[in-house]
Amino acid sequence: MTGKIFRAILTVALIVLVISLLTVTGFLYDYFGTIQEKELRDQLNFAAVGTEALGISFLEKLRGENYRLTLIQEDGRVLFDTDADPQTVENHRDREEIQQAFWGGTGHSSRYSSTLTEKTTYEAVRLTDGTVLRISVSHYTSWLLLLGMIQPVLIIGLLAAVLSGLLASSMAKKVVAPLNTLDLEHPLENDTYPELSPLLHRIHVQHQEIEIQIKNLQQKNNEFQLVTDNMGEGLVLLNENGIVLTINTAAKKIFQTDDNCIGEDFLTVDRKQDLHNSISQALETGHCSLKSCRNNREYNFDINRIESEGKVLGAVMLIFDITLQSEGERRRREFTANVSHELKTPLQSIIGSTELLENNMVQHHDIPRFLGHIKKQATRLLHLIQDILRLSQLDEGIELNRETVDLRSLTEEIIDSLEVSAQEKNIHLNLEGNAHMQGMKSLLYEILYNLIDNGIKYNIPGGDVTVSLQETEKNIVVSVSDTGIGIPEEDHSRVFERFYRVDKSHSKSSGGTGLGLSIVKHGVELHKGQITVESEEKMGTTMTIVFPKSE
Ligand code: ADP
Numbered sequence: 001m002t003g004k005i006f007r008a009i010l011t012v013a014l015i016v017l018v019i020s021l022l023t024v025t026g027f028l029y030d031y032f033g034t035i036q037e038k039e040l041r042d043q044l045n046f047a048a049v050g051t052e053a054l055g056i057s058f059l060e061k062l063r064g065e066n067y068r069l070t071l072i073q074e075d076g077r078v079l080f081d082t083d084a085d086p087q088t089v090e091n092h093r094d095r096e097e098i099q100q101a102f103w104g105g106t107g108h109s110s111r112y113s114s115t116l117t118e119k120t121t122y123e124a125v126r127l128t129d130g131t132v133l134r135i136s137v138s139h140y141t142s143w144l145l146l147l148g149m150i151q152p153v154l155i156i157g158l159l160a161a162v163l164s165g166l167l168a169s170s171m172a173k174k175v176v177a178p179l180n181t182l183d184l185e186h187p188l189e190n191d192t193y194p195e196l197s198p199l200l201h202r203i204h205v206q207h208q209e210i211e212i213q214i215k216n217l218q219q220k221n222n223e224f225q226l227v228t229d230n231m232g233e234g235l236v237l238l239n240e241n242g243i244v245l246t247i248n249t250a251a252k253k254i255f256q257t258d259d260n261c262i263g264e265d266f267l268t269v270d271r272k273q274d275l276h277n278s279i280s281q282a283l284e285t286g287h288c289s290l291k292s293c294r295n296n297r298e299y300n301f302d303i304n305r306i307e308s309e310g311k312v313l314g315a316v317m318l319i320f321d322i323t324l325q326s327e328g329e330r331r332r333r334e335f336t337a338n339v340s341h342e343l344k345t346p347l348q349s350i351i352g353s354t355e356l357l358e359n360n361m362v363q364h365h366d367i368p369r370f371l372g373h374i375k376k377q378a379t380r381l382l383h384l385i386q387d388i389l390r391l392s393q394l395d396e397g398i399e400l401n402r403e404t405v406d407l408r409s410l411t412e413e414i415i416d417s418l419e420v421s422a423q424e425k426n427i428h429l430n431l432e433g434n435a436h437m438q439g440m441k442s443l444l445y446e447i448l449y450n451l452i453d454n455g456i457k458y459n460i461p462g463g464d465v466t467v468s469l470q471e472t473e474k475n476i477v478v479s480v481s482d483t484g485i486g487i488p489e490e491d492h493s494r495v496f497e498r499f500y501r502v503d504k505s506h507s508k509s510s511g512g513t514g515l516g517l518s519i520v521k522h523g524v525e526l527h528k529g530q531i532t533v534e535s536e537e538k539m540g541t542t543m544t545i546v547f548p549k550s551e
Pocket of ligand 1: 450501
């Protein structure tokens with residue numbers, strides 16, 4: 001800015017200087033030229049009067065003056081010249097001023113020297129004797145005068161440049177100072193030059209537009225954050241170089257990271273090679289899916305490339321927790337394998353026995369034993385199928401009639417039906433307390449039946465099984481304790497798994513299917529209750545169920 005002002009001032013100054021110089025020089029040159037001509041004519045008249053009176057001798061006295069006098073006779077020959085020898089001076093007949101003087105009495109002319117640096121002015125007058133007296137004087141031309149003024153002009157120009165510089169810098173400072181102190185946050189509140197008003201107004205309008213745009217963007221961003229943060233699935237946005245752009249709350253939990261990873265390479269979030277290979281593959285091919293574990297949970301990483309107008313912008317990764325799904329699938333596979341195995345064993349046994357009978361390979365007195373064996377295996381098979389059907393019904397989430405169940409009379413009923421098998425082992429069945437609850441009677445029957453049956457099956461001869469019923473303010477507590485073989489600590493959590501048996505041979509010999517406690521657990525859960533095991537090897541077992549009353 002200073003430079004522009006400087007150039008403007010200097011240009012104006014120089015133009016004014018040159019115009020002034022030319023005008024003044026031209027005017028003065030003209031003015032002094034006129035005076036000089038008048039003076040020249042006066043000198044000529046004086047010399048003419050003297051010559052008329054005293055002849056050439058008068059002219060002799062005028063030698064050495066700053067003008068030149070020449071006397072020319074009618075044929076143009078020079079009779080006298082103050083500055084030269086008349087003999088050497090050429091004929092003057094053709095000179096303009098001489099001819100004018102011969103014809104009109106006076107003559108005037110001016111001529112430039114060959115270099116144009118000098119101008120000679122001539123005045124001539126015809127004397128009474130017919131001769132012409134001429135006076136001439138030479139002086140510098142205006143160009144030479146101008147040339148002579150170059151030095152002072154240059155000095156003035158230099159001065160003008162310095163002054164222009166100083167003036168420009170001070171003006172620039174004065175112009176810029178208020179601009180520097182402008183409050184652009186509140187453009188309309190500035191008290192400055194009126195010329196800036198349109199600019200400040202535009203800035204104000206733009207501020208408003210930007211504010212609206214920022215608000216819209218913020219709102220969209222908030223909406224995006226809200227949606228992504230409330231998603232159960234993990235979401236990560238990466239740019240084409242694998243830098244994290246966005247990561248939602250669920251993904252932060254999965255990778256155990258925080259917002260600091262935004263702007264960092266995804267490697268800082270997760271170092272597992274399988275996921276990095278999948279990201280690279282998705283960026284290359286458009287999509288990649290991976291199942292992988294993090295912190296004992298299984299996830300499905302679904303990665304898709306993001307493109308716009310054929311340009312790869314990055315990738316979006318959606319992370320689904322498939323732990324339960326995988327677990328369910330694993331259990332189903334295991335269950336199917338177990339079911340086929342469990343069904344095969346009694347069937348093979350039945351087929352083997354019937355083949356022996358069919359081929360008359362069994363002695364007559366052994367036939368009842370074989371038939372008894374077939375019956376036992378068939379019963380086992382029936383129980384197994386009943387239990388499998390029961391479990392699959394529970395898996396389906398069947399909803400039976402809910403009613404008020406008198407747990408004490410239900411338990412008494414069960415005790416009655418199990419009395420025979422208890423007596424076989426000399427086991428005493430006891431019942432304490434009573435309770436009523438809302439529930440599915442047949443399911444509650446099965447729960448209690450299985451627990452009491454286990455208490456008998458896994459007891460020692462002469463042992464006890466005690467069922468205790470208790471009603472508290474909020475819960476119904478049912479516990480079945482026995483004085484039997486107990487369950488080792490490490491098996492406590494596993495006894496509820498399908499087909500899990502601590503001692504397979506004991507379970508089978510006592511007609512167990514390995515599904516009883518699974519049915520119990522399922523039934524308890526359908527009543528929103530919880531079952532816990534307390535047991536020590538050889539010290540007995542207590543299974544406690546807590547049903548919430550509100551249920
Ligand atoms: P099962 O038909 O074999 O009895 P359950 O599902 O009822 O199957 O029980 C699973 C396993 O838990 C049993 O095989 C047994 O080893 C163990 N168990 C269950 N109840 C008791 C108990 N009261 N005392 C000792 N062990 C038990």
